Amino acid sequence: xxxxxxxxxxxxxRKKHIGPSCKVFFAKDPIKIVCAKGQYxxxxxxxxxxDCINNVAHVGHSHPEVTKAAMKQLELLNTNSRFLHxxxxxxxxxxxxxxxxxxxxxxxxxxxxxxxxxxxxxxRQYTGHHDVITLDNAYHGHLTSLIDISPYKFLQLGKEGKxxxxxxxxxxxxYRGKYREDHPDPATAYAKEVDDIIKxxxxxxxxxxxxxxxxxxxxxxxxIPPIGYFQKVSEFVHKAGGVFIxxxxxxxxxxxxxxxxxxxxxxxxxxPDIVTMGKPxxxxxxxxxxxxxxEIAEAFGATGMEYFNTFGGNPVSCAIGLAVLDxxxxxxxxxxxxxxxxxxxxxxxxxxxxxxxxGDVRGFGLFVGVDLVKxxxxxxxxxxxxxxxxxxxxxxxxxxxxxxxxxxVLKFKPPMCFSMEDAKMVxxxxxxxxxALEEVTEIQSDADVDENNKxxxxxxxxxxxxxxxxxxxxxxxxxGVDTESQKVSIKxxxx
Ligand SMILES: Cc1ncc(COP(=O)(O)O)c(C=O)c1O
Numbered sequence: 001x002x003x004x005x006x007x008x009x010x011x012x013x014r015k016k017h018i019g020p021s022c023k024v025f026f027a028k029d030p031i032k033i034v035c036a037k038g039q040y041x042x043x044x045x046x047x048x049x050x051d052c053i054n055n056v057a058h059v060g061h062s063h064p065e066v067t068k069a070a071m072k073q074l075e076l077l078n079t080n081s082r083f084l085h086x087x088x089x090x091x092x093x094x095x096x097x098x099x100x101x102x103x104x105x106x107x108x109x110x111x112x113x114x115x116x117x118x119x120x121x122x123x124r125q126y127t128g129h130h131d132v133i134t135l136d137n138a139y140h141g142h143l144t145s146l147i148d149i150s151p152y153k154f155l156q157l158g159k160e161g162k163x164x165x166x167x168x169x170x171x172x173x174x175y176r177g178k179y180r181e182d183h184p185d186p187a188t189a190y191a192k193e194v195d196d197i198i199k200x201x202x203x204x205x206x207x208x209x210x211x212x213x214x215x216x217x218x219x220x221x222x223x224i225p226p227i228g229y230f231q232k233v234s235e236f237v238h239k240a241g242g243v244f245i246x247x248x249x250x251x252x253x254x255x256x257x258x259x260x261x262x263x264x265x266x267x268x269x270x271x272p273d274i275v276t277m278g279k280p281x282x283x284x285x286x287x288x289x290x291x292x293x294x295e296i297a298e299a300f301g302a303t304g305m306e307y308f309n310t311f312g313g314n315p316v317s318c319a320i321g322l323a324v325l326d327x328x329x330x331x332x333x334x335x336x337x338x339x340x341x342x343x344x345x346x347x348x349x350x351x352x353x354x355x356x357x358x359g360d361v362r363g364f365g366l367f368v369g370v371d372l373v374k375x376x377x378x379x380x381x382x383x384x385x386x387x388x389x390x391x392x393x394x395x396x397x398x399x400x401x402x403x404x405x406x407x408x409v410l411k412f413k414p415p416m417c418f419s420m421e422d423a424k425m426v427x428x429x430x431x432x433x434x435x436a437l438e439e440v441t442e443i444q445s446d447a448d449v450d451e452n453n454k455x456x457x458x459x460x461x462x463x464x465x466x467x468x469x470x471x472x473x474x475x476x477x478x479x480g481v482d483t484e485s486q487k488v489s490i491k492x493x494x495x
Contacts, residue, residue, distance in 0.1 A: 004034075007030065025401075031049070031399075032044045036051070036057065036061030037062050038061060038417050039414055039417055039418050040061070041399070047397060049397045049399050050397065050426065051399050052400045052418070052426055053412070053413055053414065054399075054413075054414065054415060055250060055414070057415045058253055058279070058324065058415060058416055059283050059328060059416060059417070060283075060417040065326065066285075066320055066323045066324060069319045070319060070320050072319065073315050073316045073319035073320075074316055078314050078316045080308075080314060081312065081313040082308070087315040087319050088108070088315070090318070091322050094325055095321070095325075099261070099291060102271055102293050102294075103271065103275060103291045103292065105294055106289055106290070106291050107122075107307065107309075107312070108289050108309065108313030109287075109289065109290065110286050110287060110309070110311050110312055111286060111288050112141055112247075112277075112278030113140075113143045113146055113278075114143070114309075114312075115288040116141045116143075116212070116245075116249070116276050117143045117145050118307075119210070119276050120132065120149075120209070122290065122296050122297075123209045123242070123243045123245060123273075123274065123296075126296045126300065127207075127208075127209045127210070127241050127242055129207035130165050131166070131201055131208050132148075132165065132208075132212060133169055133197055133242075134149040134150070134167070134169070134212055135151075135168070135169055135171045136171045136220070137152050137219070137220035137221065137223075137404070138150055138152060138213065138220055139152040139218075140212060140247055140249075141249075148163050148165075148166055149212060152219050165206070167201055167208075169194045169197055170190060170193050171220055171223055173217075173220075174186050175360045175371060176371070176379060177223075178190070178193070186226045187225075187227060187229040187232060188228070188232060190233075194237070198236055198239075201240075207242075208242035209242055210245050210274075211233055211243075211245070212245040213225075213230075213233075213245075213246065213247065214246075214247045214250060214251060214262075215261065216250075216256075218250040219403050220403075221369065221371070221403060221404025221405060221409040222362060222368065222371075222403075222404070222411055224265070224362055224363070225266070227266055228266070228267070229266070230266040230272075231270045244272045245272060245273070245275075245276065246261070246272035246275045248262060248277050249276055249277060249278035249279055249288070250279060252277050252280065253277070253280040253328065254328050254334040254365075255280070255337060255367050255416065256364040256367060257335070257337035257364065258334075258364070258365065260334070262367070273296060274291070274296065275290070276290050277289045281324065282317060282320050282324065328416070331417070334365070336416060337366040337416055338365055340423055341363060341366045341368060343420050344363075344368055344412065344423040344427070345363055347423060347424065348370055348427060349361050354431070355431075355434040356373075356376055356438065357382055357438060358370060358372060359372065359376055359379055359382075360373075366418055368411075368412040368413075369411055370409065370410040370412075372386045372389075381404075381406030381407075381408035383402075383406050383407050385408070388433075389402070389430065389433050389434070390402050392433050393426070393429055396429050398425075400426070
């Protein structure tokens with residue numbers, strides 16, 4: 001075995017051989033990870049990091065059952081799906097059993113991007129239309145077709161980044177969006193926006209092939225659409241001859257605890273026409289899937305063009321997929337997501353009572369967001385503070401990220417074996433960091449009250465890392481996105 005590279009050597013070699021747009025976490029002092037287990041990652045010195053962000057290692061990093069399943073199948077055979085093999089159909093059948101009945105036909109691919117690209121092809125073939133409605137701040141993948149429908153990305157190229165066939169609907173964010181928690185019916189109001197887009201498109205002789213949305217927006221800032229929104233959008237889109245694509249790449253496979261799929265949070269009555277899956281499906285192995293209805297699949301097949309994917313649905317991937325499904329069930333990971341997720345939200349809500357920097361806590365299961373604000377009334381995003389916190393947590397060996405259009409939403413989506421102790425530990429650290437940040441602010445205010453409004457909050461040194469995709473402040477009001485089970489009532493403590 002050759003000597004391992006030092007971190008410095010790896011950075012230099014990356015500069016030489018890896019494209020400069022491929023970034024690392026914590027660019028100023030990146031982490032070298034050499035192994036991982038469960039919810040923990042270990043660097044080259046054996047230091048343990050608590051992983052609060054890796055939803056790919058869904059059943060836990062390096063799960064022995066996943067490794068065993070992969071090894072066993074690799075020793076026997078790995079080939080493409082043009083040969084008959086048990087694993088492909090066994091997995092497709094198992095996956096279909098986790099979904100509403102009408103979603104029964106699978107296409108296996110290798111990444112979330114491939115899944116969404118294929119979903120667009122299916123939609124276009126079935127409907128005979130071309131245009132796509134997407135949500136503001138959405139990210140659906142890195143292929144050309146998906147950058148086009150990902151405002152999170154194409155807005156970085158300026159307004160001209162948006163193609164004519166793409167229509168952007170407001171994100172159904174009831175904390176920061178156009179219609180807030182004080183609106184009598186935000187689901188209808190946001191859905192009506194989609195209907196308006198459809199009407200405008202029709203006036204311009206454009207036809208809608210699909211509406212695509214994550215069942216809960218992840219990169220968009222841990223946004224949970226109001227219940228009823230998807231049903232209403234689906235009606236409008238169907239009336240326009242389009243289909244509904246639910247992107248479950250980040251949020252599927254029981255992350256929300258109560259349900260296997262996040263779209264099911266909208267209620268039993270809602271079933272998308274196409275569901276795309278990725279990340280957690282293979283626990284780190286590159287596999288993904290598109291599931292759709294018989295009718296859509298038949299329309300796609302009717303062209304006569306073969307769909308062939310060299311690696312999609314190979315016996316090793318399917319063996320791994322089966323192992324992941326088994327583990328979710330055997331280890332009651334959905335139950336764990338509910339218990340630990342509720343506990344985490346409770347702890348964070350206690351912090352919200354204590355720290356004015358926390359504007360909103362929202363989430364289901366182990367998908368939780370903490371929206372940091374400089375001002376609770378204006379809901380001014382506390383971007384630099386969020387970046388400061390994730391850097392400081394890294395020093396404490398906790399890996400967390402901040403995302404959303406303003407990069408101010410602390411984003412929890414840990415492996416599903418995340419424990420109560422992990423939740424307690426990370427919240428305690430966040431508490432300490434927020435206390436310190438707020439103390440700095442208060443000292444400033446006391447020192448010079450007259451200058452208070454002119455001065456900016458003392459920004460942490462990491463702020464240059466905190467570039468946001470969007471600029472500007474939005475008028476903010478109070479929020480209350482929390483669910484029944486996740487509400488807490490704790491006395492307010494000031495630090
Ligand atoms: C919601 C969503 N869809 C699709 C993708 C693309 O998946 P991949 O990176 O596996 O191509 C991502 C990746 O982050 C994602 O977050």
